[in-house]
Amino acid sequence: MKKYILSAVLLFLTVAAFAQQKPAYILYNANGKKISYKKMIKQLAKKDIVLFGEFHNNAIAHWLELTVAKDLSETRNLIFGAEMFEADNQQALNDYLAGKITAKGLDSAARLWSNYKTDYAPIVNFAKEKNAPFIASNIPRRYASLVSKKGFEALDTISTLEKSWMAPLPMDYDSTLPGYVKMIEMMGGHGGPNMPKAQATKDATMAYFILKNFKPGSLFIHYNGSFHSENYDGINWYLKRNRPELKYGTITTVSQKNIKTLLAENKGKADYIICVDEDMTNTY
Secondary structure (H helix, E strand, C coil): CCCHHHHHHHHHHHHHHHHHCCCCCEECCCCCCEECCCHHHHHHHCCEEEEEEECCCEHHHHEEEHHHHHHHHHCCCEEEEEEEEEEHHHHHHHHHHCCCCCCCHHHHHHCCCCCHHHHHHHHHHHHHCCCCCEEEEEECHHHHHHHHHHHHHHHHHHCCCHHHCCCCCCCCCCCCCCCHHHHHHHHHCCCCCCCHHHHHHHHHHHHHHHHHHHHCEEEEEEEHHHHCCCCHHHHHHEEEEECCCEEEEEEEEEECCCCCCCCCCHHCCEEEEEEEECCCCECC
């Protein structure tokens, strides 16, 4: 009898302890079913290219970006790339990775994001440690801004050197893609038809530099804002349009008040969905 009571007490304490746990995030697959981190890594390791969609200020996403890279590197040779680096800063990034300039030198030579030191430097330094390439994949923002004001035609006036920092012209563009339609809806029509075109220059350019630097047998992991790749749109559309035979994996980040069940609106956004508690502290 005492043994039975002891077992019951232990079971109660275990259940109570579990109930008190409040996970900061839960992983789901595209169908909204919970998936283990280990299983996700096993599946991602079979891909050629992985698009990791983040919230730029989300601490959990940034932690997982580094953790996923470290675990994938145990079985695959990685190539890194990120929206946060613009193509004309590639040489500065290369010099840092090669040890030719310091972190301070990189800060002076490249247009680093304000949250670089806390959120992206750990990934860059891991790539450096692994002697892995890190690709500055984004179009320089001044040209995306130019398109937002004057359309694609404005890019015809820039120099040959400047054109080398973006996807080849003319860039493919489909205004009916859900992400671009949603952008116009979110802006209430105030941004005009050129706003999604500016977004497309970023998506097309990131896809272009991913494929240009992809090497068979390696796994290219690319970091970008979730809007650039969620719903298999944006960068993903350009990648599959040019290299449909490659194996792609997508990760995205969402936030919910209750993360125990993935909301219908967040299902299908990516192969793997990081559902973060909306109360999670932001990095900025």
